[in-house]
Amino acid sequence: MLFKNHILDGIAKGEISLAFRRWKSARVNSGSRLHTTIGVLEIVSIEAIHDWEISDEDIKQAGFSTREGLLKEINSFSNDGNIYRIVLVHIGADPREELRERNELTEQEFVEVRGKLERLDKASPHGPWTAKFMCIIKQYPGLRSTELASAIEWETEKFKLNVRKLKNIGLTISLGTGYQISPRGEVVMERLELK
Structure with missing residues (x-):
């Protein structure tokens, strides 16, 4: 998974704890760890959802101010497959x-x-x-x-x-x-x- 720099900054500050991706099948699993420029992120959970299940709080926790902005970002990765709601946490520096x-x-x-x-x-x-x-x-x-x-x-x-x-x-x-x-x-x- 790739993240834009402003999203990584939000994760590092504890302001962002969710990511959304559209994939044909999940590309990460619960417990997976990702190495990024801010350190290591851990996938806490992942679930397939419908776009109408994304709450206003989810939008904020993903670093977006509007549903339209978030959906545009989700669809910029792919228009095909399920939307996955991914809970993640920054667990520290990259060893x-x-x-x-x-x-x-x-x-x-x-x-x-x-x-x-x-x-x-x-x-x-x-x-x-x-x-x-x-x-x-x-x-x-x-x-x-x-x-x-x-x-x-x-x-x-x-x-x-x-x-x-x-x-x-x-x-x-x-x-x-x-x-x-x-x-x-x-x-x-x-x-x-x-x-």
Whole structure:
């Protein structure tokens, strides 16, 4: 789920606690967690409803002042499927942010990270990719994902999906445009002797 910045700001301030989406089938579940620019959001509950079931309080809790504005936003995502009422809560900072800033790893931590990278490489139908991705991101920080993917002959969406896997273990940072290696990633690359 994507959220506009003013909605995220409202969630962070505790002013917004609902989201509405129109989908053919639910794309999140109760208990799901979403990583956003304001931190981690948790889906408290999700239910399919009719548009006439949206109350005035729901409209306010979703960050809108009018029913028309909310319905226009819901339909801007899709005109097909059910409307889902999603209760969500901001549960705190993204733990990956703290992880990525840690530039000291114990031997055990390094072994764990190396093992995760090896498993990612083994699971890929394209063969080993983690070292290649880290090296090109280090070489071209901030370069658009389309250009990075093209440079190593990968499809852009698959490239972005795999960079998220590196981000999940604290090795990369997403920028406004492109990526960079995190302080933790720098240490891992040095210990793996990647250049």
